[in-house]
Amino acid sequence: MRKIVIGQAGGPTAVINTTLYGLTYGLYRDCALTFIEDGFDGLVRGRFVEGTDEVYSWIEENKNVPGACLGSGRFPMDDRHIKKIVDNLKDIGADALAIIGGNGTMQALRKIENKVKKEGLPLQIIGLPKTVDNDLGVTDHSPGFASAAKYIANATLDMSRDLYSMKNFEQVRILETMGRNTGWLAAASGLYRKHEEDGPHFIAIPEKKLIVTELLETIDNAVEKYGCALVIVSEGVELDLDREANQITRNVVHGRPILGGVSSEIEPLVQNELGLVARSELLGINQRSASMSVSSIDRDEAYRIGTSAAGWIKQGATGVMASIQRKETIDYDVDIKHVSLNEVVDEGERKLPHHFIRDFNAYYEWLAPLVGENTTSYPSPTSRSINHDKK
Amino acid sequence: MRKIVIGQAGGPTAVINTTLYGLTYGLYRDCALTFIEDGFDGLVRGRFVEGTDEVYSWIEENKNVPGACLGSGRFPMDDRHIKKIVDNLKDIGADALAIIGGNGTMQALRKIENKVKKEGLPLQIIGLPKTVDNDLGVTDHSPGFASAAKYIANATLDMSRDLYSMKNFEQVRILETMGRNTGWLAAASGLYRKHEEDGPHFIAIPEKKLIVTELLETIDNAVEKYGCALVIVSEGVELDLDREANQITRNVVHGRPILGGVSSEIEPLVQNELGLVARSELLGINQRSASMSVSSIDRDEAYRIGTSAAGWIKQGATGVMASIQRKETIDYDVDIKHVSLNEVVDEGERKLPHHFIRDFNAYYEWLAPLVGENTTSYPSPTSRSINHDKK
Numbered sequence: 001m002r003k004i005v006i007g008q009a010g011g012p013t014a015v016i017n018t019t020l021y022g023l024t025y026g027l028y029r030d031c032a033l034t035f036i037e038d039g040f041d042g043l044v045r046g047r048f049v050e051g052t053d054e055v056y057s058w059i060e061e062n063k064n065v066p067g068a069c070l071g072s073g074r075f076p077m078d079d080r081h082i083k084k085i086v087d088n089l090k091d092i093g094a095d096a097l098a099i100i101g102g103n104g105t106m107q108a109l110r111k112i113e114n115k116v117k118k119e120g121l122p123l124q125i126i127g128l129p130k131t132v133d134n135d136l137g138v139t140d141h142s143p144g145f146a147s148a149a150k151y152i153a154n155a156t157l158d159m160s161r162d163l164y165s166m167k168n169f170e171q172v173r174i175l176e177t178m179g180r181n182t183g184w185l186a187a188a189s190g191l192y193r194k195h196e197e198d199g200p201h202f203i204a205i206p207e208k209k210l211i212v213t214e215l216l217e218t219i220d221n222a223v224e225k226y227g228c229a230l231v232i233v234s235e236g237v238e239l240d241l242d243r244e245a246n247q248i249t250r251n252v253v254h255g256r257p258i259l260g261g262v263s264s265e266i267e268p269l270v271q272n273e274l275g276l277v278a279r280s281e282l283l284g285i286n287q288r289s290a291s292m293s294v295s296s297i298d299r300d301e302a303y304r305i306g307t308s309a310a311g312w313i314k315q316g317a318t319g320v321m322a323s324i325q326r327k328e329t330i331d332y333d334v335d336i337k338h339v340s341l342n343e344v345v346d347e348g349e350r351k352l353p354h355h356f357i358r359d360f361n362a363y364y365e366w367l368a369p370l371v372g373e374n375t376t377s378y379p380s381p382t383s384r385s386i387n388h389d390k391k
Numbered sequence: 392m393r394k395i396v397i398g399q400a401g402g403p404t405a406v407i408n409t410t411l412y413g414l415t416y417g418l419y420r421d422c423a424l425t426f427i428e429d430g431f432d433g434l435v436r437g438r439f440v441e442g443t444d445e446v447y448s449w450i451e452e453n454k455n456v457p458g459a460c461l462g463s464g465r466f467p468m469d470d471r472h473i474k475k476i477v478d479n480l481k482d483i484g485a486d487a488l489a490i491i492g493g494n495g496t497m498q499a500l501r502k503i504e505n506k507v508k509k510e511g512l513p514l515q516i517i518g519l520p521k522t523v524d525n526d527l528g529v530t531d532h533s534p535g536f537a538s539a540a541k542y543i544a545n546a547t548l549d550m551s552r553d554l555y556s557m558k559n560f561e562q563v564r565i566l567e568t569m570g571r572n573t574g575w576l577a578a579a580s581g582l583y584r585k586h587e588e589d590g591p592h593f594i595a596i597p598e599k600k601l602i603v604t605e606l607l608e609t610i611d612n613a614v615e616k617y618g619c620a621l622v623i624v625s626e627g628v629e630l631d632l633d634r635e636a637n638q639i640t641r642n643v644v645h646g647r648p649i650l651g652g653v654s655s656e657i658e659p660l661v662q663n664e665l666g667l668v669a670r671s672e673l674l675g676i677n678q679r680s681a682s683m684s685v686s687s688i689d690r691d692e693a694y695r696i697g698t699s700a701a702g703w704i705k706q707g708a709t710g711v712m713a714s715i716q717r718k719e720t721i722d723y724d725v726d727i728k729h730v731s732l733n734e735v736v737d738e739g740e741r742k743l744p745h746h747f748i749r750d751f752n753a754y755y756e757w758l759a760p761l762v763g764e765n766t767t768s769y770p771s772p773t774s775r776s777i778n779h780d781k782k
Binding site for chain 1: 449642649676679767
C-alpha cells in the first residue's frame with residue numbers, strides 16, 4: 001500500500017479536525033497512513049505515528065473538537081529544515097505528504113515540492129487550506145473562517161445590546177478581532193447589524209489607513225446620536241499617531257510577531273480626547289476555537305476539503321491545494337477543486353478586496369451564506385413607543 | 392387598575408430580558424404598567440414609559456435578546472436620591488416597584504422600602520434577582536449565572552484544546568473571568584474537564600489567597616507533564632506581590648471600581664520566572680452577553696422568576712425578593728419562592744462556600760444541572776496509541 005503522511009500546521013480552527021477526519025476516512029482503506037505530531041516541528045524531528053484502527057477511531061472522535069488533535073505549531077524553516085524533511089520522508093518511504101495549514105504551510109510545501117522535484121523523487125505534495133483569517137488566495141474562502149466570522153458577528157451584536165443598556169455608565173467599547181494583515185474578520189462583525197443604534201459604528205481594517213481624528217469623530221457622533229459607540233478594530237491595524245505608524249505586537253515567538261493590543265492604545269485616546277468612558281477588549285482565542293458557534297456550512301466544507309484531497313492523492317495529484325470554488329448559482333453552492341500550490345503561494349496574503357471595502361453590504365451578501373442567519377431576531381434596541389415619548 | 396413600576400438595573404445578563412418578559416406578561420392584563428428607562432438613574436430622573444400594546448410586543452420580541460432592553464446602568468445613591476425616587480413614585484401614583492437586579496439593587500430597594508414604611512405609603516417593593524457573578528444570597532443561584540458559567544466552561548475546554556495543539560509555540564495561557572469578589576464563575580471553568588491534560592490546571596478565586604510561588608510551581612509541573620498549562624483567574628483575585636496585596640482595577644466609573652487585569656500581571660511573572668511563552672486574556676463582556684451559549688434551564692428559571700413575582704405583586708407582597716430554592720429530589724427541580732429583602736441584603740455578597748472550595752467536584756455536581764451537558768464529547772487529547780509510541 002502507498003504511504004501517505006498527514007499533518008496539521010499553524011493556528012488551529014474550530015473545524016481543522018473535521019478536515020483531518022475527511023482526509024483520513026477518504027484514504028485509510030486504500031493507503032497506509034502516517035501522522036505527524038506537532039506540525040512542521042514534528043516533521044523535521046521525525047515524530048511520526050502510524051495509522052492504526054485505534055488512531056483512526058480517535059481522529060473520528062475528534063472530528064467536532066476544536067484545536068488540531070495531531071498537534072500543530074508554528075515553525076520557522078530554512079533550507080536545512082527542508083532537506084531534513086525530505087530525508088525523513090524518504091526514510092519512512094512516504095509516497096505523499098498532505099498538510100492542513102495556511103499561508104506559511106503552503107510556502108513550506110512549495111519549497112518541499114521544489115526539493116522533491118530537483119531530486120526526482122516520486123513524492124506527491126498536497127496542501128489543504130485552513131485559516132480563520134481567510135488570507136489564502138485562489139480559493140473563495142478557507143475552512144475555519146466562517147465559524148470565526150460567525151463568532152465575531154454574534155459577539156458584536158450581543159455586546160452591542162449590552163453596551164446600549166449600560167450607556168449611562170460606559171459609552172465606548174473597542175473590540176479587537178483576529179485577522180493578521182487582513183480585514184475579513186473585523187469586517188464580518190457587522191454581518192448581523194440591522195439597526196443603526198447597534199454597533200459596529202466604526203470598523204478599522206489593516207487594508208485602510210486608520211485616521212484617528214476620523215475614528216474619534218465617528219465615536220463622538222455615535223455617542224451623540226445613540227448614547228454609545230462600538231468600534232471594531234482588526235489586530236493588524238496600524239495606528240497613525242505621532243510616532244511612526246506600525247502594528248502593535250504583544251509578543252514575538254520563534255521570530256513571529258503576535259499581533260494584539262491596538263484596541264488598548266485606542267482606549268486612552270477616547271477617554272482623554274472625548275472624555276468618555278471606554279473599554280477595550282480582545283475577542284481572544286475563542287474566535288478560532290469556540291465550539292458553540294461553528295457554522296454548519298463551514299463544518300461541511302471542511303469535511304469535503306478532506307475527502308476531495310483524499311481522492312486526488314489516490315489519483316496521483318501533486319503540487320496542488322484543495323480549494324473552494326463558489327458556483328454562480330442563485331442558491332449558495334460550491335465545488336471543491338484543486339488549484340496550483342504555486343499560484344496560491346504567488347498570490348500571498350489575500351486582502352479584503354476593494355469592492356468589499358467600499359461597500360460592506362456587498363461583502364455581507366457574499367459572507368451571509370457561509371455563516372448562516374442569526375438564530376435570534378433582534379428588534380430595534382429602542383421601542384418606537386419609547387422613542388415617541390422622547391420627542 | 393393598580394400601577395406597577397418596572398425596571399432593570401446593574402450589569403445585564405443574557406437572560407435578564409426573559410425575566411422582564413415573564414414579569415410583564417404576568418401583570419399586563421390586570422395592572423397598569425410603567426417602565427423605567429436606564430435603571431435607578433431613570434428612576435431618580437423620572438424617566439418613565441407607559442406600558443402600551445406596542446411596548447409589550449417589543450418586550451416580547453426582546454425576550455431572548457441579551458442586554459437589558461429597558462436600559463440599565465450603575466448609579467451610586469445617597470439619601471436624597473432615595474427621597475427623590477419615593478417622590479417620583481408618589482407623583483405617578485405607583486402601587487408597586489419591581490426591579491430586576493443584583494446586590495446593589497437589593498440594597499437600594501431596602502432603603503426605598505424603609506422610606507416608604509416610614510411615610511406609611513402603601514407601596515409594594517419587590518426585587519427580582521439577576522447576576523452572572525452569583526453573589527446574591529438566600530437563593531440557590533440567580534438567573535444569568537448558569538449561562539455565564541456555560542460560556543466559561545465551554546471556552547475553557549475549547550481553548551485548552553487550542554493550547555494543547557500549540558504547545559511547542561506557546562505554553563501558558565491565563566484566562567481571566569468575571570465574578571467580582573467571588574469565585575463562582577472562575578471555578579465553573581473546570582466543569583467540562585474530563586482529561587488531566589486539559590485545563591484548567593490552576594484556578595485562582597478571590598476567596599482563597601493566591602500564593603504566586605504555588606501558582607508558578609503548578610504551571611511548571613503542568614508544562615513538564617502535559618507540555619502546557621492553562622490557568623483561570625477570577626478578576627477579583629488579589630496578587631500577593633511585594634507591594635500591598637490588592638485587586639487590580641482597570642477603571643473607576645461613578646465611584647465603582649471596574650475589576651480587570653490581574654491576568655496580565657501574572658503573564659510577565661510566568662515569562663520571567665519560568666522562561667515560558669505565556670498569553671493572558673480576559674474572557675470579556677461576552678461572558679454575560681453571549682446569546683450562543685445560553686443555558687436552557689437558566690432561560691426557563693429567568694422566566695419563572697418573572698411570572699412568580701407577578702403573582703406575588705398581585706397578592707400584595709412587599710419587601711421580598713424572588714428566589715430559586717432547589718428541591719431535595721434526585722432529578723434537578725426548583726421552587727420559585729419569595730424571601731425577605733432584608734435577609735438578602737444582610738447576607739451581602741455570597742462567596743463560594745468552603746465545601747465547594749475544598750472540593751471542586753462537589754461544586755460541579757451542584758452546578759451541572761443548571762448548565763447542562765457539553766454537547767460535544769471530547770476524547771483524550773492524546774490518542775492512547777500515540778502514548779504507546781512514546782513509551
